[in-house]
Amino acid sequence: MKKGIVLITTLLLLIGLLSGCVSTGGGKNVTLVVWGDPDNQAILEDCFEALNAEFAKQHPDIKIDYQWSGSFDGLNVAMQSDSLPDLFWVQGNKSSAMAEMAENGFLLPLDKYNPDKSRFPAGAIEYATVNGKIYCSFPSFIDYALVYYNKDIFAEHGLEKPKTYDEFVNAAKTLFEAGITPFSLGGDFEWSRYWPIQVMAATLANNDLERIKSGETTGEFPEIEYVFEQFRDMCAKGYFGTPAGAMDESSAQMAFTNGTVAMIFEGTWNNSLFRDLDFEVGRFALPDNNGVRAAQSGYSNFNTYAISSKCKYPDQAYEYIDFLNSKEAQQIVADYMKSIPAVEGITVDDPALAEVSDFQTVNNNIYHVLSNVPTKSGRPQDVFISSVVADLMTNSITAKEAVNKIVEEMNR
């Protein structure tokens, strides 16, 4: 009899365990696996610990197993091997990846949950939309690349925050002649070596980018050529260190934060890296020669997540998306990341916010423009990011050749 009871109890426990969930008052205790932004674990980890703690408080029946997938490649491999987690970080319309995932049925459309769009600008909704359906949480912050500079070094050399592009170039020249490396560049990583061009192109080549955006993909692009020439020239002169591009991203950041290099082109997403240093850090959006400072269009993807179409608990997964869309979650992100809010009602307690918000226009992002060129078999954005920028940095091609390479790709 005793043995029978033990056996039945064991069986019941086993069934409970194998079913993977235990009923609690009509609800379910479920675990959702979430993959975070693979490139930004260092800056986002604390923020997501706080977010997930708050979510756990609000949803005691949903356990979040939050993981850092390690690399972008990890997401690609998971998709190709059909092993995506329940929820994962996506970049919306910043690249064509989310659209392709959605079109191939890897993402769950969220429209049936009727997400509240009222607080978000049209661009944020567009970011999350593919073919008229919403696939991810809405972005709620703005990100762009700008110049971070060491105010102490500038003061030592009688320099001030540049008001025009020429002043900016002259500041770099003055520093270089004084034996200071003007810029730090993570040249052996394709994205970090690209930031100077993203910044300069938005400020100096917006007319050309507008032409490409409107479908003009042939002819001369003198403004883009000028930007490429400027970048190539600065690299050749040693403004980015010798040789340009020998550092990886974190070494470049460290060279700036330890005070040996005067400036670095970086994104506002890395604001938190440049706080509490031994010197005063300044920030500026690059001005043109009329003094107009330009940011680049782009929403922050810190808190944009999608649900896998094979998620076993879509309703609970949507709770997480809904939470990320909430003002409360966005305030937590703002508290940790000090990002520029794109929605009303978020307060950011950071003296640097005034500096990063000091821009008069939001211009085009060159990578996004090239990504959206409708070509048959060309890949201008890939050729640009993986080949052209590196070739300019190492002085292997001229600015004219670089432009021609992109034009050729745009017309394939």
Add this chain to the structure above:
Amino acid sequence: MITFFKKRPYILFLVPGIILYTALIIYPIFSAMQLSLYEWNGIGPKTFVWIRNYVELFTDDFLMSQFTNALGNSLKLFALTVFIQTPLQIIFAYMVYSKMKNHRLAQITIFAPQFISTPIIVFIFRLLLDDNVGVINNLFRIIGLNALAKPWLGVPELGIFFMYLMITWGGIGVGMTFLIGAMNMVSVDGLEAAYIEGAGYWTRLLKVILPQIKATIINLILIAYIYAMTMFDFSYVLGGNTGGVGGSIDVMALFFYRIAFGDSNPVGGKISSNSIGMGTTIACVLFVLIFAISLLQIIYMSKSEEDR
């Protein structure tokens, strides 16, 4: 049936191995060959394109320049192994074999880095050569040689050599161990006779030992070739999936990985509409490159056996 197996019992011993080998080696090879005939990014619909991927790989400037660069770097690694690492392995093995003073300590010291994983080896070299925290660069600054303080690991022209230095430091002990084993098989009589005839320490290595361990050396060279063609980790950890600036440390396996799964090749990008199709095409070309050389080695070895 039972009688059949009773007469040929070895078949029963071979079957499990054959099944596993077929499932894990033969099938993936043929599967990759099949996939290389499709345009496919791993998630969308597959389109049969016959040999178009091969034609594209060898005619598209963007792909071909990456292919030749990666192949060139892999062959450089192989050449460096043949001309630097293998001779060093022979010398070290001979010193241990001939029981020079402290040979046990030397053997352990040379072999020990084998236990250190690739990221840690790269980290150790970073601690030495990094521009910010590298000991060597700080030393240069202390002694006033500021111009020599550089992020050495990222200098494109030197990248392949630093990578090779790490590979050699981490892996030289394995080949040395094989060679010590081979040297232990060499007849002592021959060595004693050479000694009595007046052959010196290094002459005995060159004239007596080396001819008798030729097969092991050739095998090591073949392994070095396969390693150079399939090595991935050092390139990836040091230079990301682009293989450093301008592909300075790009190698064949990384080229395959970048096209099939790479980050600069996000699913959805134009190039990635065919990431798996082109990736498997590169894998098949790589397979042919390895298989052809292995076949030559097998033919050469069996000919040598026959000539004996």
